[in-house]
Amino acid sequence: xxxxxxxxxxxxxxxxxxxxxxxxxxxxxxxxxxxxxxxxxxxxxxxxxxxxxxxxxxxxxxxxxxxxxxxxxxxxxxxxxxxxxxxxxxxxxxxxxxxxxxxxxxxxxxxxxxxxxxxxxxxxxxxxxxxxxxxxxxxxxxxxxxxxxxxxxxxxxxxxxxxxxxxxxxxxxxxxxxxxxxxxxxxxxxxxxxxxxxxxxxxxxxxxxxxxxxxxxxxxxxxxxxxxxxxxxxxxxxxxxxxxxxxxxxxxxxxxxxxxxxxxxxxxxxxxxxxxxxxxxxxxxxxxxxxxxxxxxxxxxxxxxxxxxxxxxxxxxxxxxxxxxxxxxxxxxxxxxxxxxxxxxxxxxxxxxxxxxxxxxxxxxxxxxxxxxxxxxxxxxxxxxxxxxxxxxxxxxxxxxxxxxxxxxxxxxxxxxxxxxxxxxxxxxxxxxxxxxxxxxxxxxxxxxxxxxxxxxxxxxxxxxxxxxxxxxxxxx
Numbered sequence: 028x029x030x031x032x033x034x035x036x037x038x039x040x041x042x043x044x045x046x047x048x049x050x051x052x053x054x055x056x057x058x059x060x061x062x063x064x065x066x067x068x069x070x071x072x073x074x075x076x077x078x079x080x081x082x083x084x085x086x087x088x089x090x091x092x093x094x095x096x097x098x099x100x101x102x103x104x105x106x107x108x109x110x111x112x113x114x115x116x117x118x119x120x121x122x123x124x125x126x127x128x129x130x131x132x133x134x135x136x137x138x139x140x141x142x143x144x145x146x147x148x149x150x151x152x153x154x155x156x157x158x159x160x161x162x163x164x165x166x167x168x169x170x171x172x173x174x175x176x177x178x179x180x181x182x183x184x185x186x187x188x189x190x191x192x193x194x195x196x197x198x199x200x201x202x203x204x205x206x207x208x209x210x211x212x213x214x215x216x217x218x219x220x221x222x223x224x225x226x227x228x229x230x231x232x233x234x235x236x237x238x239x240x241x242x243x244x245x246x247x248x249x250x251x252x253x254x255x256x257x258x259x260x261x262x263x264x265x266x267x268x269x270x271x272x273x274x275x276x277x278x279x280x281x282x283x284x285x286x287x288x289x290x291x292x293x294x295x296x297x298x299x300x301x302x303x304x305x306x307x308x309x310x311x312x313x314x315x316x317x318x319x320x321x322x323x324x325x326x327x328x329x330x331x332x333x334x335x336x337x338x339x340x341x342x343x344x345x346x347x348x349x350x351x352x353x354x355x356x357x358x359x360x361x362x363x364x365x366x367x368x369x370x371x372x373x374x375x376x377x378x379x380x381x382x383x384x385x386x387x388x389x390x391x392x393x394x395x396x397x398x399x400x401x402x403x404x405x406x407x408x409x410x411x412x413x414x415x416x417x418x419x420x421x422x423x424x425x426x427x428x429x430x431x432x433x434x435x436x437x438x439x440x441x442x443x444x445x446x447x448x449x450x451x452x453x454x455x456x457x458x459x460x461x462x463x464x465x466x467x468x469x470x471x472x473x474x475x476x477x478x479x480x481x482x483x484x485x486x487x488x489x490x491x492x493x494x495x496x497x498x499x500x501x502x503x504x
Contacts, residue, residue: 050171054155057099074110076178087139089117091132093124094144095293096233096258099154115186118194125295127389128204133163145294148267165358214395220247222402225285227252229276231266232259233293268299270307281305287408291390297377298390302408310377311336318371320400322346327370330363334478335375338416354453361386419484421491423477433468439501
């Protein structure tokens, strides 16, 4: 996989957004001025808006919260909890947890919603409020707009003293999560135990350091090398689990003493593997391998987003199923999975969604299914990877000046390539037999992202460069 960023000299802006409001919540850098960074005032405002929406939407005065280990988490958690109780909402606080664990806890607690306090793969200075509905799934576009409208207009009312909510602390849900993973019919603990895997875990000093070793031990893995598994929130490297950030774990695997490496992001919804030689399995192929195993056990459909590898489609069709593509974003993938009754889905960033457990990206279930697949196959990790189609994705972006009409640019590209199969549900995706290029605009910046895939690294790069050249010509007219 080729990953780099191309910044075109159309416009260079030194101003960076540090508070980003979107339909799925808010995220930003800690500190600064109100409405510019993620300050206590901003945290309170959006917690109040979401709590009000929960009461209006479900009438259920209970919300589950949990956080990753980043240093600002305790502060933000206290602000959010106090705000929710001030609205008369009872809070179930899971403390240090994972995104998928909170997602599962919401329906288990029969709550009206949930808030995950995590900025996912963003650096340590960031944090966020990610918002869940009563099903433990991310709120959709319309629901997100409703929350933003409440926040923008301060349309919330706090409860009198006799109706304040209460906070209950419950740190049992990671173990409950693990127990439910182990109970899945397609997770074979005995096969994993018999394989006697030697595993290295990089949990980037966040809550994966609690959950992943505990899961592996429950799966019968006895030889675990823990790398950055103390949940201090002090990330030892860039927390996005991409190959260029994983030099240390790759070096450990190169020694030949271990069978595989497991890497998660700070909130444990993204999953990457390293093979026994210290080579990245590829985040795109996390989903491919897990889907291959699931579909080998039951005929069914799969879903990923438009920017994910074609290899999932290939594997799904080989197993007798149908593949569908969704717009980028977990909520869009989940919606499409429900529409198509998909048995497996996710995103090419290492996000596994297995509906048998719940509708959310979940590294824990991904690990359990992958290890079962690996154990039953009798292959080494590198050998398993070699059984899948080998595609290469070139990831790029173009930074455009704010006055440029990005929608017009995408429309012109669509017209220019109208003789090819074109998908416009999320930007413009153009297919060339088994190769494709996907262009989509950012929701927060005047940026066009360009992803291209081919069986050849050089061809993927050429496709991306050709489209970027087309965009230059359109913009310069």
